[in-house]
Every structure is written in structure tokens, then in C-alpha cells.
Amino acid sequence: MAAKYELKLGAATREAFGKALVELGKADENVVVCDADLSKSTFTHLFGKEFPNRFFSCGIAEANMVSIGAGLASSGKVAFVASFSAFVLNKGFEQLRVNVAYSGVPLKVVGTHSGISIGEDGPSQMSVEDISLACSLAGFTVISPADEVAMFSLVKQAAYHPGAVFIRAGRVKVPVIYGPEQKFEIGKGIQLTEGTDLTFISTGLMVAECLKAAAALEAEGISARVIDLHTIKPIDREIIAKAAAETGCIVVAEEHLVDSGLGVRLAQVVAETHPCVMEFHGINNTYAESGLPEEVLEKYKMTAADVADTARKALARKKG
Amino acid sequence: MTRTSDLSELQSIARTVRRDIIEMIGAAKSGHPGGSLSAVEILVTLYFDVMKHDPANPTWPQRDRFILSKGHAAPVLYSVMAETGYTPKDQLNTLRRIGSIYQGHPDRRFIPALEASTGSLGVGLSLGLGMAEAAKLDKSPSRTYVVLGDGEIQEGQIWEAAMYAGFHKVDNIVAILDNNRIQLDGWVKDIMAIEPLAEKWAAFGWHVIEVDGHDIVALQAAFAEAEATKGKPSILIAHTVKGKGVSFMENNPKYHGVAPTKEEVELALKEIG
Ligand SMILES: Cc1ncc(C[n+]2csc(CCOP(=O)(O)OP(=O)(O)O)c2C)c(N)n1
Ligand SMILES: [Mg+2]
Numbered sequence: 001m002a003a004k005y006e007l008k009l010g011a012a013t014r015e016a017f018g019k020a021l022v023e024l025g026k027a028d029e030n031v032v033v034c035d036a037d038l039s040k041s042t043f044t045h046l047f048g049k050e051f052p053n054r055f056f057s058c059g060i061a062e063a064n065m066v067s068i069g070a071g072l073a074s075s076g077k078v079a080f081v082a083s084f085s086a087f088v089l090n091k092g093f094e095q096l097r098v099n100v101a102y103s104g105v106p107l108k109v110v111g112t113h114s115g116i117s118i119g120e121d122g123p124s125q126m127s128v129e130d131i132s133l134a135c136s137l138a139g140f141t142v143i144s145p146a147d148e149v150a151m152f153s154l155v156k157q158a159a160y161h162p163g164a165v166f167i168r169a170g171r172v173k174v175p176v177i178y179g180p181e182q183k184f185e186i187g188k189g190i191q192l193t194e195g196t197d198l199t200f201i202s203t204g205l206m207v208a209e210c211l212k213a214a215a216a217l218e219a220e221g222i223s224a225r226v227i228d229l230h231t232i233k234p235i236d237r238e239i240i241a242k243a244a245a246e247t248g249c250i251v252v253a254e255e256h257l258v259d260s261g262l263g264v265r266l267a268q269v270v271a272e273t274h275p276c277v278m279e280f281h282g283i284n285n286t287y288a289e290s291g292l293p294e295e296v297l298e299k300y301k302m303t304a305a306d307v308a309d310t311a312r313k314a315l316a317r318k319k320g
Numbered sequence: 321m322t323r324t325s326d327l328s329e330l331q332s333i334a335r336t337v338r339r340d341i342i343e344m345i346g347a348a349k350s351g352h353p354g355g356s357l358s359a360v361e362i363l364v365t366l367y368f369d370v371m372k373h374d375p376a377n378p379t380w381p382q383r384d385r386f387i388l389s390k391g392h393a394a395p396v397l398y399s400v401m402a403e404t405g406y407t408p409k410d411q412l413n414t415l416r417r418i419g420s421i422y423q424g425h426p427d428r429r430f431i432p433a434l435e436a437s438t439g440s441l442g443v444g445l446s447l448g449l450g451m452a453e454a455a456k457l458d459k460s461p462s463r464t465y466v467v468l469g470d471g472e473i474q475e476g477q478i479w480e481a482a483m484y485a486g487f488h489k490v491d492n493i494v495a496i497l498d499n500n501r502i503q504l505d506g507w508v509k510d511i512m513a514i515e516p517l518a519e520k521w522a523a524f525g526w527h528v529i530e531v532d533g534h535d536i537v538a539l540q541a542a543f544a545e546a547e548a549t550k551g552k553p554s555i556l557i558a559h560t561v562k563g564k565g566v567s568f569m570e571n572n573p574k575y576h577g578v579a580p581t582k583e584e585v586e587l588a589l590k591e592i593g
Contacts (some may be wrong), residue, residue, distance in 0.1 A: 045505070058422065059512025066458055107376065120348065120350045120424050122416075123425075125439060125440075289430075291419070
């Protein structure tokens, strides 16, 4: 039942990432981190303070940083590179493709300030295409945790996960969904609530919005399942196919361009397994704008109420 | 708009612009005061004296082009654009609010008179080169001015542009390096030193002019020297103070991207006068 989630505001996922790095660094002196003049924003400064010898300051030069990280990773280091998602992916894409993906190098890439929820800085720093870009790198694992608990656990696993990994982190504080005992497995989605009428499948900060939407729909007598797909690639076919078969209706919500993110990847799985009614909730072919994070999210329809509206539309279609 | 070459008038405008910056960022409760304040004299000298442009006719083909490649210093650009009459002054304090034309970083969707939407560092000089080359093709006297940050020039694309400009003798472009010695996480010398600057740019084929970036008369002379230099691109290495004009912000890396509190706004306005 969606109502069982209190959703108290917790830390930003970028902060949990920074804390996980420090733990990793303490346990393994092979862990190294590269920064491109954003260490205080990405929280890699925590690692830099503890382990200055293993912290590489690259200046404002993301492409160079990615290739340096690839060199470290191909020399046996557990190497992380981090910047705003928009900069590390857009500026470093050629390097990610050739030096990392194509070369089979297990670099760990972390993009913070993803989505539009960064707020005031506006579109040049926002990242609404990062899921698309990261997923288009062959062999990459792409992770998008919904809260600090998930981020902390998944960063620690990603460090030793075979192959290259991209992790999507956010700027703003987000509600805590998971208890401290929750287990996460890369590649396996998590069903948060039972539900029979429809399934919300989401990632990142939209998972909490889907939980709130499910609670609102519950009051209308609608039973909504909620799934957190913290790993976008490889995608959890089993949990998706099961949701499609059992609820016959899937609503995908993401803080990303709607035509190139989680939804389209999910639709492929649904088409190949149990075709059913689907609706896609995301950002429609535009760049957002500056504003307070909550105002921007509201204007671009990234709230529980908007997601619930999309769900009602999907249900109406399901009833035909 | 009122053009002027008069020193005391330009200094007085610079004071107004500094006040605008502090008030805007104070009202927004977020933004980048340090790198806005360091570029005040550079932008005031350009917009009020050096550049040929017409706020009443922003699409005039022969206008000079201006690109704030270090887009996070948007408040200084918004202030001079408002003070010259491109955009409404009374909306400056809507900076960074939802729906405001004064976006966190310069955004052409909201202010069409902007030559470029910036905010991702490292791309502005190349963009300016395209505009400068277009002016040459069109036999237009238009000149292009690009303001760069000293942290920004760590981006490799800056040096690709530098090489192009030297090789192709693009002499209708002027880069202005706001050499305030501080970037986001601290001092440039501690993050990725960029010295020796003059030698680097000269080696890439540029005419290098070192100038005190807060001395308006020196800036006027430097821009004149750049215009008189044929067959080579020019760069002003403007030695500046990050946070200039507000004692507690000067040379203080903290104020790269932190807004002044209400009390700090009052203090700053008193100091600026
Ligand atoms: C490509 C890119 N990487 C990182 C950033 C984040 N960022 C914004 S300002 C800044 C520091 C800029 O320093 P500098 O160029 O010296 O500017 P100034 O001192 O004039 O403010 C950084 C790293 C960015 N905007 N773009
Ligand atoms: Mg600087």
C-alpha cells in the first residue's frame, strides 16, 4: 500500500554518493576519483579531503578527465569521474564511447545535477538527455537511484561491478523511500507496492512522486503498483513483463526527455513480452528554465498530481 | 542609449551596475557575484563606449557581437543590457525566478537580443569565431567580443579556437580574459594552473595586451589597440579582482557562487556607494 511510505525528506543523492566514495576509499586504496572543478557540488570533495593522493584535480576539462579516468581504470584502479551530468556526458561523450565503452574499460561515471530539479541555474546546467546518452553506450550499466539509501548502496556495488557504469544523481534533497536494511541488486527493479489496476514504473526522484500518486489513486479506489527501476540498463525484463501481464497498464514517469529515456526502453520490453496499455510521463521535447526547483518541477509537470492525471488517462484507455 | 567615453560617467555607470548585481543576486538568493563583479568595467566599457550597437535595433546586421562565454556572470550582462535599454530595468530583480527573462544563465529564448545562450563553459570563443568569419564574408565592419573566465580556459576547446584564430588571422575578434585568479572550487593556481598566459596566447598567434581590468582608461586604450591590430586576433588579459568593489567578496573564493544574505546586501551597497 502506497500509504505506508512516509517519504520524509532526506539527503540529496549526490551527497550520498560523496559519502559512499569515502567508505570505498577507506576500504580499498585502489579507489581513485577525478574531479573537474565541481568537487563541492558533486560531493567528491569529501573523498579529496580524506585521500588527497588519490584525488585528481582536472580543472574545467571534462573530456580530458574522462580519458584520464579511463587510463586509471585500465591500469587496475577502481576509478570514478564525476561532474554535472550535463558536462560529463556531453563534453566527454566521445571519450566515453571510445576510451571506455568501445575499449571495455570499467570506468565509473557519475553525473550529478541531473534532470530539471536543479532549479535556478537553468537549462545549460540541466540534464534531460543523460539517460539516453548513457544507455546508448554499448555495454554500459546505467543506474538512477531514487533516494540516499539506494544511492549509497548502489555506488558501493557499482565500484566493483564488471564493466563501465553511469550513475545519475540529483542536486536537491529527496524523500527517503527505503529503510536501512533494504537490499539492492544492480539490474533488479524493486516493487514498492502491490497493485492490480495499473503499474507505475519510475526512476530517480519521480519514484517518490509515483508513490504519492498511488496513494492518491488508492483513495479513489484504484489499485496502483509502484516499481522503482533503479537500474535502467540492463533493464529488468522480468519485473516489467510481470507488471504488464498482471496489471495490463503501465505508466512510466521520468525526469528526462520523454521520447528518449526510460519509457521508450521499457516499451520495447513490453512490446516483446506482454503488450498492454502504456502512457509516458516526462519532459516533452523542450529545455526547461530557471526557477526554484519545486516551481520548475511543477511547471514542467513533474509532480504526483501530474503523474496521477496520466494514470487516469491510461486507465480510461485500458477500460476502452 | 547614452554612449559616453567620459571616465567619470563610465565610473558612475559601473557603480550602478555593481549595485544592480548585488541587488539581483540578493533578491534571487542564488547566483554568481564574484565573477560578475570582476567583469563590470570590461562590460561597461564595451557596451557604453567601444561596441557599435543599437539597443533599439538589436538585429542591425553590422552591430558588434558580444558573447559572455562565462555565462554564469549573467547578472553583469543583464545589468548593462538593461542600463543600455535592451531589456526592462524594473525586472532585474526577477533574476532566476520562474518565467523571468533574466534566466540563471543567458538564454536567447527569453532575450532574443543576446548573441548566445551560454553557461556550459568553453564554447563561446569558437562561436565568436564563426560570427567573425561571417562578418568577413559579408564585408561587414562588425567586430566580435568574447569574455572568457580564467578557469574556463582550462577547457580544451578554447585552445582549438585559439589555434584556429591565429592560423586564420581572424583579426575582427577580441577575447577578453577575466583573469580574476579564482574558479569554482578555489584558486586557479591550486586547481589547474594556466600560467604563463601571455606566452601561451602569443604562441597561438594572438596579439596579447595585458591590462588592469578595472581601469577604464586602460581598457579603452587596449580595445583601441586591438582594433588597430591587423592580421592577428587580439586578447586582453584583464587582471581583475574577483568580487571587486565589495570588500568581503574580494579575492574570496566563497563568493564564486554564493548569494549575499540580506545583511550582506546592505553592507555591499553601502560600500559601493
Ligand atoms: C563545461 C562546464 N563545466 C563546469 C561548469 C561549472 N562551473 C560554473 S562556473 C565554474 C568556474 C568558472 O571559473 P572562471 O572561468 O574562472 O569564472 P569566474 O572566476 O570569472 O567566475 C564552473 C566550474 C560549467 N558551467 N561548465
Ligand atoms: Mg576566474
